[in-house]
Amino acid sequence: MTSRSSAVLDVAQAPFYRAVGDEVEVFRAAAVGGLPLLLKGPTGCGKTRFVETMAAELGRELITVAGHEDMTSADLVGRFLLKGGETVWVDGPLTRAVRAGAIFYLDEVVEARQDTTVVIHPLADHRRELPVDRLGVTLPAAPGFQLVISYNPGYQSVLKNLKESTRQRFVAIELGFPPPEIEREVIAHEAGVDAATARALVRVGSAIRNLDNSPLREVSSTRMLILAGGLVAGGLNLRTAVQSAVVQALSDDADIVAALGELVDAVLPQP
Known part of the structure; x- marks a missing residue:
């Protein structure tokens, strides 16, 4: 222990x-x-x-x-x-x-x-x-x-x-996940990313949490979004960061991962 x-x-x-x-x-x-x-x-x-x-x-x-x-x-x-x-x-x-x-x-x-x-x-x-x-x-x-x-x-x-x-x-x-305005502030501070990146990450988190009939045992946490932000601060592009820190971390099921990837693509701003 x-x-x-x-x-x-x-x-x-x-x-x-x-x-x-x-x-x-x-x-x-x-x-x-x-x-x-x-x-x-x-x-x-x-x-x-x-x-x-x-x-x-x-x-x-x-x-x-x-x-x-x-x-x-x-x-x-x-x-x-x-x-x-x-x-x-x-x-x-x-x-x-x-x-x-x-x-x-x-x-x-x-x-x-x-x-x-x-x-x-x-x-x-x-x-x-x-x-x-x-x-x-x-x-x-x-x-x-x-x-x-x-x-x-x-x-x-x-x-x-x-x-x-x-x-x-x-x-x-x-305790629960913070409202969007507070979560944006937390992600920006903890991950060291700009406001636009924090805003995009919060949109991803909200979209996954609000899925109807979700097959996930857990949803995207604030901690996950901070990890994704940390990858962005380290030089990774936003989509790849979300895929690694959020999508792949939430499930090992190929169909669920694919569906989450599509959701992320729809939510994130186009490159």
Whole structure:
């Protein structure tokens, strides 16, 4: 399992993020009391960037873990390891966050086994504590600790959904793809492209998202459009960039790829 910890950043160093609704205000209010947050939204809509931005604004360390099916509770809490011939305890990322009063962000929580994610329950209610069974102790969350989880409800199968016993412990924020004017600004800033290119990419994204009876499991995300913009900034022509970063990434089915290619040709300005 890999975890990522970011140093505390000041507001001037905060990652670029443009709010779409009241998500910033809800996060700030939840942070006052350390209330746990659940972020819902499609892949690539900016959930992780939002958490990174809020951690920087609040001046808090952020520890991020990506959920996956092989994750165990020991991956989160910690384990005994052999070091230099001695057995020593090594805190997991969740325990480090609890001790340090950091924001702990578990991305795609439903990808982890349900018997693993149960370990977060005592941190997500009035107890605000983490039982560390192997040490025989229960750690109270340090001031500033906040638990944030995310998932994509539209993508998960029935077998991979968030349990009600977990969901009801969290304040929920629903995020989506930004409106065109904000998405254009985000793409131009992140990819380093001009306004005309950003506008064209947003048209492509909107066209794919609005397909009737779409066979796609996922649609073109803002992240995909930024990647396409990055290819353009690197010298690739717009059509080839979209084909590589969006069309080919969305499907391996030759018929679907061909249909998406035709759609892109119709949407993009003629060369």
